[in-house]
Amino acid sequence: MHEATRRTADHLNPALVGLLGTLGFGRVFVSAEGDRLVDAEGRSYLDLLAGFGAVPLGHNPPRLVEGLRTAATEGLPHLVHTGPPVRAASLAEALASRVPQLPVAMLSLSGSEAVESALKLARAATGRPGLLACELGFHGLGWGALSVLGVRRFREPLEPLLPGARFVPFGDADAVERALRDRDVAAFVVEPIQAEGGVRIPPPGYLARVAELCRRAGTLLVVDEVQTGLGRCGAFSVALADGVVPDVLVLGKALGGGLLPVSAALTTRALHERAFSGERFDLHGSTYGTYALGASVALEVLAAVDELGLAQRSTALGERLVLALRERLAGHPFVREVRGRGLLVGIELGATGARLVDRLAPGLVDTVAERAFGQWVAAELLEAGILVQPASQRWNVVRLEPPLTVDEGALLAAVDTIGEVLDRYRDLRTLLAALTARLGAQWWNGGEFR
């Protein structure tokens, strides 16, 4: 057993090590460069996960590493709380130059914290108690973010959470209209595309309609682009690209370039003043929220995304990827749909009605797909040198989310490998036999991590 595995099991997260072993993810990655990861045994992998979207420029991109080295050694005051934070102020201005409609940034470290900023702003600015969010929405695991996270399994063991949070189905604007009727909702929190919820794309016009409903109800529209933003889906912001200006735009993950945590909730001057002016100036903030190193890296990320045209590249490459996948996987009895926007792509597995067992027992096929098939495909792809993961709240959706700088040839070659892996499982019996053999072997060797 690798020392890092033992240490993780002993001191970090025992359950995770057990689960990873069971799922066949028992590899220890020890080095990384660009779109490649290398494990302790020297095997190389194409990274199509990119730290759940947090590694936009690839691993250890020289530009960021160099920028960080400079920032760390140029003698900046990294944390001073009695004057303007010089580098963080530049970051806030750089963000405002990209979203002039939302010129004030509340900076923090994690996506979850940026969602907290948005929730606190909404409550403080509206004086309303209610919060509305979408089923299967994912916004992070801090108490506030968790309160609007649309997966009961995450919330229930920790309740009571923030009171007043309610949920509507994603993509259903009529449900939003009904939920806002009492005019007691401070914010509607929504992702433009549900990434962890299964790369789900709402019907056209959904965001524009809910924006209008929120405006009429006096509810703030909080668009969480922690995963979809910063070029991932072909634009700085999906909402803005679709002509919707939210009251709060939440960014995270990629903003720190995969090196340092940086997140932001962008809003209007008027709302920020309403929530936090005068004596309320210190109702929100955190010691490290405006740290200079994070701001330096984020500034470099923003510049690189622009200079390298990564949003446009993401659109072009994403379209090619989706087309190639659709072509390669056409007619597969368990591939329901390939969908995506930019370089956030999902392959949905499940019953398609193409085989007799589907028609006789569609529930069985879907249960296997939801519980195991996506993870199984991911495990087989890992053996083939490709790192992917299903969407965390929809295991039947294999999510492809490479660095935005991914090598085009390698990405398109991965389509063939994905096709080959899926071709091994064109009927339920073969899939169940493989899963049983794997779980049996795992049990036999005492759950060893491999």
Ligand SMILES: Cc1ncc(COP(=O)(O)O)c(C=O)c1O
């Ligand atoms: C849309 C979205 N919002 C918020 C978060 C939470 O971000 P963090 O893990 O940095 O708290 C995530 C994380 O996956 C996310 O996908």
